Amino acid sequence: MDVKSKEAYKKMVGRKYFFLLSISVAIFFTFILDIMTGPASLSVREVISTIFFPAYSERSVQVIVWTFRLPVALMAVVTGITLGLAGANMQTILDNPLASPYTLGISAAAGFGAALAIVFGVGVLPFADTLFVPINAFVFSLISCMAIYGIARFKRATSETIVLTGIAVLFLFDSLLALLEYTANPEQVQAIVFWLFGSLTKTTWTTLGITVGIVLMVIPLLAIDVWKLTALRLGDDKAKSLGVNVEKMRLKGLILISILTSTAVAFVGTIGFIGLVAPHIARMLVGEDHRYFLPFSALSGAFILSTASVLSKAVVPGIVFPIGILTSLIGIPFFVWLLLSKKRGYW
Secondary structure, eight states, X not given: OOHHHHHHHHHHHHHHHHHHHHHHHXXXXXXXHHHHOSSSOOOHHHHHHHHHOXXXXXXXXXXXXXXXXXXXXXXXXXXXXXXXXXXXXXXXXXXXXXXXXXXXXXXXXXXXXXXXXXXXXXXXXXXXXXXXXXXXXXXXXXXXXXXXXXXXXXXXTOXXXXXXXXXXXXXXXXXXXXXXXXXXXXXXXXXXXXXXXXXXXXXXXXXXXXXXXXXXXXXXXXXXXXXXXXXXXXXXXXXXXXXXXXXXXXXXXXXXXXXXXXXXXHHHOOOOSHHHHHHHHHHHHHOSOHHHHHHHHHHHHHHHHHHHHHHHHXXXXXXXOOHHHHHHHHHHHHHHHHHHHSOGGGO
């Protein structure tokens, strides 16, 4: 590599690090703003001093920050990271820009599992009384993911087969969910609809800790495959010529996606569009190199969901809107803009 090429490469890498740093700073600001926003408005000084020096803050401010707002604000960031990573990995292993946990039925399966627990009051693990809904959502999302891969594997696991199978799974679980809602009483239907809207308000330190623990276990498993994932974007034949076991990568990817998606969906409900849109933002700014693409997708997801969390409390003072509604309202116009503004070769 000559001197001019080295300079160009350093400039390109520097620009990608700049984008990563910029979105990290933006997430920090939305995170602080998320804690400040609510029925009792807090100042920046009150928020920061209560987080780092709680003993010197008023008791009421301590309770607001540490009991109610801090776990919710952290869950918004962690869930956004989870969905951003799941969407990026899914679009890569399936080589399809429309692939996401939401569009391939994994979120729908989780929603059906949750609705089953709400309507009949029983879960797949009967001893976990207080976790009926999240555990059912978790198990059914895993079942859907394995069903997609199992059926596709029977047909030699091409990406087109997996996408079509996922769409079939999406319609299947949507139909089963509609059947449950038809047979449920009004209170149960209300509970199902509220859960499907997605909400961060029921976050506890326990559910946050579980989500963070699972994300921290999955990230290293994705990080060790960044070169293989980058090669996979060149197409199956080229990836195989570079020594990548494509089928093994797809199986591993689907398992990790199901773990990430079901973890997020189990505790906050179905939140759409983040897994679809965040990877596109990352692809536009840092390209397909997965050393930068995966982290930026995760951070984009965190920024979108943290911003949506702020807006959910700020649109109408005193009312917290379900966050799933706001992510869709933000995501749909952005996605249409992407479709209309990008060149044909981008897709």
